[in-house]
């Protein structure tokens with residue numbers, strides 16, 4: 062049933078939007094293009110990005126400083142051109158959303174506002190497989206507040222979070238979890254954990270690095286206090302691309318919420334009055350500090366417009382079909398699937414454990430002998446994400462075929 066011809070037929074019946082993207086060459090083997098299954102790590106470049114970026118560069122060449130107001134996409138309000146599309150992507154109100162900085166920087170800025178340990182309520186809950194940057198960030202926040210990070214940061218198996226909040230929630234100041242876990246690919250129950258955190262009296266934030274552009278999100282309705290995500294994985298905005306931030310409406314304009322400020326925190330109408338005291342708007346824009354890097358914003362704008370055009374509902378439907386198909390292929394092989402089987406508890410990524418040899422060596426062989434690009438994460442996991450915008454059923458088939466060859470040899 063799972064032949065190459067069958068995969069190709071599925072691609073004819075259920076095509077994505079691969080022609081919008083540059084797909085790296087396979088560099089050898091039977092196929093011209095790589096089977097690119099690493100969009101959970103770094104998304105592919107949209108073909109539109111280069112032209113859009115050159116337009117913005119041309120504005121600078123032609124206009125110099127006057128580009129702030131006169132460029133086709135003027136630089137002064139430029140970040141605002143990304144707000145509506147970013148808000149739609151994560152199910153937020155535009156005033157709750159801003160694109161700025163990088164992910165971990167944003168997590169710190171948001172913890173300035175929403176990690177306010179007091180009395181015996183000091184703990185930060187993260188998952189035991191939290192991405193290291195998040196772990197370093199929360200530990201350094203604890204130290205910043207004069208607390209012992211080993212006592213303050215509680216690392217939990219995701220399955221234990223609700224129970225812990227019910228038992229020990231009175232000591233928790235902040236719950237900060239990954240919406241989709243980077244290692245296992247598990248999609249957390251964001252609304253239920255958010256509710257439980259709030260019932261325990263804690264604030265709740267989400268790292269959506271592996272969720273934004275991967276699964277539909279309804280941040281405003283689900284009600285977390287804040288969220289942050291990057292744009293270089295499923296959002297295809299390039300290495301180190303600027304991240305996005307969500308601050309729930311209930312906190313906007315609240316003078317009791319502390320923020321670090323700079324000139325981009327103040328409302329644009331009065332920014333150039335050069336007064337010493339800021340007048341922040343009652344929007345997430347108030348969390349901005351510096352004037353934004355336009356040539357980093359451009360690729361995010363281009364990418365968000367692609368998501369806006371095709372919509373997360375359709376993309377998610379194709380994502381479930383592709384990942385379900387890949388799962389069926391992998392079930393024929395002697396390996397362990399780490400990611401939950403239930404499509405409602407995962408995004409597009411499947412994480413595999415081969416059981417023999419190094420995952421890094423395996424990923425290398427897949428790349429250099431078969432032109433199949435995945436990635437490996439310590440200790441022994443290979444991650445593969447058939448992302449719905451540009452991946453094909455044939456990409457999935459190539460991964461399974463290559464794995465079958467390599468596993469056969471290793472055994």
Ligand SMILES: Cc1ncc(COP(=O)(O)O)c(C=O)c1O
Nearest residue numbers: 163164165166192194243270291
């Ligand atoms: C879950 C998660 N959090 C944080 C980061 C770090 O992101 P940045 O380098 O943009 O701060 C990553 C990067 O891959 C990530 O996957």
